[in-house]
Amino acid sequence: MNKKAIIAILILSIFLFNCGGGSGGSSSPAGEKPGVPEIVQVLPSHYIALTNSAIIIRAKILNGNGGPVRDCPVTFTNLSPIGTLINDKDVPVGNKTVVKTNNIGLATIKVKSTTIGFATIMAEVAKGVGIVRDKKTVYFSSSLTSQPFMYLDADSDSDGTYNEPSDYTLFESNNASDNQVLMRATVFNKFGQRTSGATVKFSSDFPYKVGSSTVCSDQSSTCYVTFPNGNTATTDSEGQAYVLVQVDPVMRNLITILNITALTDINGDGFADASGIYSLYLLPITLNSITVTASPDIVAPDAESTISAAVKLNTGGPAPDGTAVSFVSDCGSVEPFALTTTGLAKSKFTAPSAVPSSGKCRVTATVDGLNSFVDVTISSDLVVIPESQVISGASGGTVSYVISGGVKPYIVTSSNRFAACNSSDADCSDAEDSGTWNISTPDGSGNYIFTVTVPASTPSQNVTFTVSDSAGKTKTATLNISVAALTVQPGTVTIDGTAGGEVTFTIYGGVPPYNIFVNNADPVYSPTPAQVTSSGSTFKVTVPANTTAKTIIYTVMDNNGATTTATLNITAVTPPALAVLPGSITVNGAAPADTVTYTIFGGTPPYNIFTNNPLYPPSVTTVNASGGTFNVTVPAGSSAGSATYTIRDTTGATVAATLTITASTDPLVIIPGSQSVVAPNKVTFSVSGGTSPYVITSSDPSSACNSTD
The missing domain is CATH 2.60.40.10 (Immunoglobulins)
Incomplete structure (x- = not known):
């Protein structure tokens, strides 16, 4: 078959087998092309099988969003000379068949072989005008018991060092000439000894040619893998055999991994009894x-x-x-x-x-x-794995144990079915919940497992599980149900009641939810909130300013009734005594108007100011801070009298200041009474007493006057 024929077949398959337009059961959102295949995964049920038995091959078809594509035709092709495909109707169909995907995006066939060797199965689907594909290789053997084995190694740069990234990667730096690799098979007998003189036959999981042959391994005339010097070699004294593999650059358009396989018959009975496989990459990979x-x-x-x-x-x-x-x-x-x-x-x-x-x-x-x-x-002894586990009793949950050895089936009993039980839900309180497990069948991985349910809010304790096998042997395993101690942080807080403020407490451990109680009936000190639902949550308390000294106790109780306390100490710093300066002052009311200032200290601000004489009111009636002042003005010509100013702080403490007003009438005096002077000149007289202002007149203005010159 030539390349043009292959291209024509591929184009025809696109038109015949394109998946139907977006109606196919995908979980992708609208607009994500839910019916268009983007990923093909070939999933064999197992990779090794006896000859004359079948291996199930499933192809999973996914869209670009990872959702399954249903009702999509999948073309399965056997690329190997051995094996026969069996379709979904259980009918042998040769080397090619088409099967549609089911509702979960799986298309299923089988492959069966009467001959020992490797079989490579490829699955491909049409994607618009292209094709997506995947392939996997399986092996049919005459025995699944201990047998000879081999290792494969690769050297593509002829430096004698095998399995470097450059050895298993072809076409590095897009170099089409980097297309050859020397494969080495090292063969061991079943005792782990290297074996000489064994004939090793190499092949690939894609059709290949041998030497100058024009016929490929799948009987076609076009293939892109060649063993130019032959595909068989005999192991030397080191148990090693070598062949050269050459790959056409066209392969890069078809696959990204080429697996080289090898078989040998050490026992000489005509059946292959050792095999190997090695991956070559057609793109840069390390x-x-x-x-x-x-x-x-x-x-x-x-x-x-x-x-x-x-x-x-x-x-x-x-x-x-x-x-x-x-x-x-x-x-x-x-x-x-x-x-x-x-x-x-x-x-x-x-x-x-x-x-x-x-x-x-x-x-x-x-x-x-x-x-x-x-x-x-x-181990033939009865074993439970692990022997001990720990689980949080606060949150609860499930844990699993694996039973091995002994004689199946097994019976498991719990020492406390209410704390650790066999349950289908999250509690151990239903009638169908029990403390017994009957284990007779393994899970999908071949493990004999029992799963234990621990309800949330379970107190701390150890539960023992006793495993009994059918021969009467027993083994125990334990489950430590742990609940962290209930605590409140910080345990004690001290706050200045004068300034007040907010205090935060955090609850840890125990079993949530938690209720908070306070020993003081005053709602001012109530916790906010009064119930918290999870460990690490907080409650707050607000202390008003100018609160007197006291101690508040908060009791936290968890869901199991465990309690702990936190203490709030409120202190009240004693302020300096309330004082006012000056305590008393005297003003001459007959003099010109005068203003006096009083300063308040100590006590607990703010301060209120009262007077018993409204004729002389304070300039303000409230002072907000220690060191604050108020003024009193005495008008000119005020009569004799007094005023008392009472200062009261927030706590009710008081102090008084007094103001005394006098009306002075001293005799009018001129000093000196007389002076002699030689004209021209100036003289000065001082006037006191009486009541200002004063009027002064001269008896001879022409000789003595009030003048600036």
């Missing part, structure tokens, strides 16, 4: 880390655990979908590889039939030279 976990990480002999490998790039994001991760274990068995979806690859580990001497098996995951491991403990 793998940074691989993290391996096991769930559960303690299993009984012959039991299973799910091994998860999380692969991340140097950017922190997940590795591209379809990145191949290889798995090996030093005891028991593990599915030899899996491909990532959103950066996660999962494999199934099966424990050995007998507990190993170390008590554990190590499972190692490898991706393009990066590796990490997890140890799975193998």
